[in-house]
Amino acid sequence: MQATFRVLRYNPEKDNKPHFEDYTLDVHPTMTVLDVLHQIKWNYDGTLSFRRSCAHGICGSDGIKINGKNALACSILLKVINLKKVVTIEPLPHFPIIKDLIVDMTDFYQKLETVKPYLIVNNPAPVEGERRQSNEDAEKLFESAKCILCACCTTSCPSTWSDENYLGPAALLKAYRFVFDTRDEASDERLDIIDTPDGAWRCHTIFNCNACCPKEINITWHISQLKKAVSTREL
Amino acid sequence: MIHKYDVLIVGAGGAGLRAAVEIPKEYTCAVISKVFPTRSHTGTAQGGVCAALANEEDDSWEYHAFDTVKGSDYLGDQDSIEVMCQDAVRAVIELEHMGVPFSRTPDGKIAQRQFGGHTKPENPNDPNSRRLPVKRACYSADRTGHVMLHTLYENCLKNQVKFFSEYFVTDLILEDNICKGIVTIDIATSEIHVFHAKTVMFATGGFGRVFRITSNAHVGTGDGCALVYNAGLPLEDMEFFQFHPTGLWRLGILVSEAARGEGGILRNKDGERFMERYAPTVKDLAPRDMVSRAILTEIREGRGILGSDGTYYINLDLMHLGKKLIDEKLPEITGFARTYLGVEPTKESVPIQPTAHYAMGGIPTNVDAEVIADEKGTIVKGFYSAGECACVSVHGGNRLGTNSLLDIVVFGRRGGKKMVEYLKNAEHTEFKVDPAEKTRTLLDGVLNKKGTENIAKIRREMQEVMMDKCGIFRNEKELGEALVKIRELKERYCNASIQDKGVIFNMDLMEAIELENMLELAETIVVSAAVRTESRGAHSREDFPKRDDVNWMKHTFIWKPEDGKDSEIKYKPVTITRYKPMERKY
Numbered sequence: 031m032q033a034t035f036r037v038l039r040y041n042p043e044k045d046n047k048p049h050f051e052d053y054t055l056d057v058h059p060t061m062t063v064l065d066v067l068h069q070i071k072w073n074y075d076g077t078l079s080f081r082r083s084c085a086h087g088i089c090g091s092d093g094i095k096i097n098g099k100n101a102l103a104c105s106i107l108l109k110v111i112n113l114k115k116v117v118t119i120e121p122l123p124h125f126p127i128i129k130d131l132i133v134d135m136t137d138f139y140q141k142l143e144t145v146k147p148y149l150i151v152n153n154p155a156p157v158e159g160e161r162r163q164s165n166e167d168a169e170k171l172f173e174s175a176k177c178i179l180c181a182c183c184t185t186s187c188p189s190t191w192s193d194e195n196y197l198g199p200a201a202l203l204k205a206y207r208f209v210f211d212t213r214d215e216a217s218d219e220r221l222d223i224i225d226t227p228d229g230a231w232r233c234h235t236i237f238n239c240n241a242c243c244p245k246e247i248n249i250t251w252h253i254s255q256l257k258k259a260v261s262t263r264e265l
Numbered sequence: 266m267i268h269k270y271d272v273l274i275v276g277a278g279g280a281g282l283r284a285a286v287e288i289p290k291e292y293t294c295a296v297i298s299k300v301f302p303t304r305s306h307t308g309t310a311q312g313g314v315c316a317a318l319a320n321e322e323d324d325s326w327e328y329h330a331f332d333t334v335k336g337s338d339y340l341g342d343q344d345s346i347e348v349m350c351q352d353a354v355r356a357v358i359e360l361e362h363m364g365v366p367f368s369r370t371p372d373g374k375i376a377q378r379q380f381g382g383h384t385k386p387e388n389p390n391d392p393n394s395r396r397l398p399v400k401r402a403c404y405s406a407d408r409t410g411h412v413m414l415h416t417l418y419e420n421c422l423k424n425q426v427k428f429f430s431e432y433f434v435t436d437l438i439l440e441d442n443i444c445k446g447i448v449t450i451d452i453a454t455s456e457i458h459v460f461h462a463k464t465v466m467f468a469t470g471g472f473g474r475v476f477r478i479t480s481n482a483h484v485g486t487g488d489g490c491a492l493v494y495n496a497g498l499p500l501e502d503m504e505f506f507q508f509h510p511t512g513l514w515r516l517g518i519l520v521s522e523a524a525r526g527e528g529g530i531l532r533n534k535d536g537e538r539f540m541e542r543y544a545p546t547v548k549d550l551a552p553r554d555m556v557s558r559a560i561l562t563e564i565r566e567g568r569g570i571l572g573s574d575g576t577y578y579i580n581l582d583l584m585h586l587g588k589k590l591i592d593e594k595l596p597e598i599t600g601f602a603r604t605y606l607g608v609e610p611t612k613e614s615v616p617i618q619p620t621a622h623y624a625m626g627g628i629p630t631n632v633d634a635e636v637i638a639d640e641k642g643t644i645v646k647g648f649y650s651a652g653e654c655a656c657v658s659v660h661g662g663n664r665l666g667t668n669s670l671l672d673i674v675v676f677g678r679r680g681g682k683k684m685v686e687y688l689k690n691a692e693h694t695e696f697k698v699d700p701a702e703k704t705r706t707l708l709d710g711v712l713n714k715k716g717t718e719n720i721a722k723i724r725r726e727m728q729e730v731m732m733d734k735c736g737i738f739r740n741e742k743e744l745g746e747a748l749v750k751i752r753e754l755k756e757r758y759c760n761a762s763i764q765d766k767g768v769i770f771n772m773d774l775m776e777a778i779e780l781e782n783m784l785e786l787a788e789t790i791v792v793s794a795a796v797r798t799e800s801r802g803a804h805s806r807e808d809f810p811k812r813d814d815v816n817w818m819k820h821t822f823i824w825k826p827e828d829g830k831d832s833e834i835k836y837k838p839v840t841i842t843r844y845k846p847m848e849r850k851y
Contacts, residue, residue, distance in 0.1 A: 076764030149364030162373035
C-alpha cells in the first residue's frame with residue numbers, strides 16, 4: 031500500500047526556516063517509522079538526517095514527533111497509524127533544531143546532571159560482597175531505571191515549554207532513581223535541589239509525559255513520590 | 266583544532282566508560298563517541314553479567330573458566346580466561362557498589378539465573394562428572410546491559426570525565442610503533458579535531474552490521490577495527506562471528522538467552538523440543554553456536570515453520586512460564602515480541618531465527634588490553650583496546666552468553682590501570698606529518714565523489730552476501746564467491762556518490778565512511794574463514810565438518826595486503842594452561 035509522510039526539513043546551510051516536504055512511498059503495516067525514514071533517506075533523498083542507533087527502543091536516540099505525539103521512530107509500527115491521512119513527522123518540540131529531525135539536547139543533558147545522577151555513599155562499601163538490598167526495594171527502582179533518556183517526556187511537557195528553567199520530567203525521574211535507592215546517602219541533598227519552583231513543584235500533573243513515554247513509565251507518579259518525600263521530610 | 270590529553274578513549278560503551286572511571290584526576294582524560302554515551306550498544310545487552318558469586322547455589326570461578334574454555338571450543342587463551350573468571354566476582358560486586366540496580370535474592374544479594382553453556386559438575390569432587398546448568402548470570406530483570414551502561418556513565422559524570430559526543434573517529438596516528446593520537450570529525454560541524462594523546466584506548470565495539478540479519482545497532486560498523494587494520498596492524502580471529510540463536514524472525518532483534526535461562530523451549534513445526542537431540546544434557550541451554558546450527562539444520566531438513574513471506578522460522582515457547590514470571594523477569598523482550606511481531610508471548614510462541622550478534626575476533630591484545638602488533642606479541646606503545654572490538658582472546662571460537670558484559674568491565678578496568686602505569690613515564694610524542702591530512706583527503710574524496718553507485722545499495726549487497734555465503738554454515742565454493750563479491754563491491758564503492766554535500770550533521774557522509782570500514786572488515790572475515798579448513802565454535806565449514814586440533818589450535822592474524830596482493834596471514838598458538846582440549850558435548 032502507499033502512504034504519504036510529511037517530514038519537517040531544515041538545513042541551516044540552505045534554509046531560512048523549517049518547512050515540510052511530502053514523500054509518498056510503498057509501505058507495509060509491520061514497518062516502523064524508522065524504516066520509513068531509512069527508506070526515504072536510502073531511496074529518495076540522502077540529505078534527510080535523523081539520529082538512530084539500536085532500532086529497538088533501548089538506546090533512546092530516535093525520539094521524534096509523529097502526528098503530534100512524541101515517540102521513538104523505531105518503536106512505532108505503521109499498523110498503529112492511520113495511513114489514509116498524511117502522516118506528519120517532526121523533530122521533538124521545544125529544543126532548537128540542528129538539522130531536519132535532529133535537535134540540540136544540551137539543555138536536557140545539563141539538567142540531568144543537576145540532580146546528581148549517581149549513587150552517593152559516604153560510608154565505605156563492605157570489604158567483601160555487595161551492599162544488601164531487598165528485592166522489593168530494588169524493584170522500586172526498576173521502573174525509573176528503565177528510562178532511556180530519549181527526551182520524549184521532557185519535550186512534551188507544557189511546563190517545560192513555559193519555564194526554561196524547569197528541570198523537566200526526565201531529570202526528576204532520575205532524581206527519584208537515586209532518592210529512593212536504599213543504598214544512597216544523599217537523598218536530602220537531592221531533595222533540596224528539586225524542592226524549588228523550577229523543580230518538582232513545576233510539575234502540574236498534566237500527564238503528557240506518561241502519555242508518550244516509550245518505556246511506559248508512570249513518570250508523574252514518580253514525581254509525586256518526590257513531592258511527598260519533600261513534604262514529609264524532617265525539618 | 267588540536268586537543269591534548271593524557272588519555273583518550275574512543276567509544277563510550279561499557280569498556281570505554283569502565284576504563285575512563287579508572288583514570289585518576291591528575292591525568293586529563295577524554296572520551297570520544299560517535300553517539301551520546303548512553304546510546305552505545307552495551308545498553309541492549311539483556312540477560313546478565315556472569316560471575317561465580319554462588320549467591321543462588323554452589324559455584325566457583327574454576328567452573329566458570331572451564332565453561333568459557335569449552336564454550337570457546339578450545340580456541341580461547343586459557344591464561345586470559347582464568348584472569349577474567351577469577352576477576353569476575355570482584356568486577357560484579359564493584360558494579361553493585363557503583364550503583365547498578367540488580368535484581369536480588371530473598372536475602373538481599375545479587376540475584377542469579379541460568380544461562381547457556383554455564384554449568385557445574387554434578388559431583389563437586391569429580392570435575393569430569395556430568396555437568397548441569399548453574400545460576401551464574403547476575404541480572405537486573407532483562408535490562409542488565411542498560412542499567413550497567415547508565416551506571417557507568419553516571420560514575421563518569423561523578424568523576425567529571427570529559428566527553429566529546431557525536432565525534433566520529435577517522436584516523437589513528439601510529440608512527441614508529443607508537444600511538445600518538447587520533448583524528449575525528451565533529452559530526453555537528455564536520456570540523457576536523459585532532460586529539461594528541463599519550464595513551465589511546467579503542468573501545469569501539471563490534472561490526473554486526475556487516476550482516477543482513479543482526480541484533481547490532483546501526484552504529485555497529487567496526488570503525489575502530491577498520492582503522493587499526495588500515496594502519497597496518499593485524500586483526501585476530503575474524504572468521505569467528507557469533508550468530509545468536511534467537512533473533513526475532515526477519516528483524517534480528519535480540520531475544521535474550523534469559524528467555525531460555527528462565528525455562529523457554531525451542532520447538533520445530535511438529536512442536537518437538539528438538540534441542541534434546543542436539544544437546545541431551547543441557548538441551549535449550551547449549552552454547553549459542555550449537556543452538557544456531559541446530560535451528561538452521563531443523564529448517565534445512567524441513568522442520569521449520571513457513572512464514573508469511575516464504576522464509577522459515579522456529580518457535581520459542583514461553584507460554585508455560587506463566588504471565589507473572591514473564592512480566593517480572595522478561596518484560597523487555599516480551600515487549601519486543603508484542604511491538605514488532607504482534608505476538609503475545611503468554612499465549613503464543615515467538616517466531617525466531619538466528620541473528621548476527623557478536624564478533625569474537627578483533628584487535629589483538631594481551632591480558633592488560635595492550636594492543637599487539639604481531640603474532641609474537643610485540644606491544645604497540647601507548648595503544649590499548651577493550652570490549653567487543655578487542656580480541657584478548659577470552660571468547661575464542663564462541664562466546665558464552667553474559668561473558669561479554671563481564672569482558673568489558675574486566676578488561677576495560679585492566680586497560681585503564683595499565684594506561685595509568687604507562688603514563689608515569691609517557692610524553693606527548695610529536696607528530697611527524699600533519700595528522701589531519703588523511704582525514705581532509707577522506708572528506709574531500711567522499712564529498713566530491715561523482716559516480717553513479719549508491720551507498721545504501723552496496724551496503725545491502727554486502728550484508729546479503731555475508732549472510733548467505735559467510736554465515737552460520739560455510740564452504741570453500743561460497744566463501745570464494747563471497748570474496749569475489751566483496752572485492753567487486755569495494756570497486757563499486759569507489760564509484761559511489763552521496764547526495765548530502767553539507768557540513769552540518771552529514772549522516773550521508775558518516776554512512777559512506779562506515780560502509781568503507783565494513784567492506785574492509787567483510788573481506789577480512791571471508792579471507793580468514795576461507796583459510797581455516799576446520800569447524801570450530803561459530804566457524805562451521807561444511808567441507809571440513811570436524812575440529813582439527815592438530816593443525817588449528819591457533820589464532821588467525823590477518824594484515825591488510827598491499828594493492829593487488831593477497832592478504833598476509835600468520836598464526837599465534839592458543840595458550841593452554843590446565844584445560845586439555847576434549848570433544849565438546851553438552
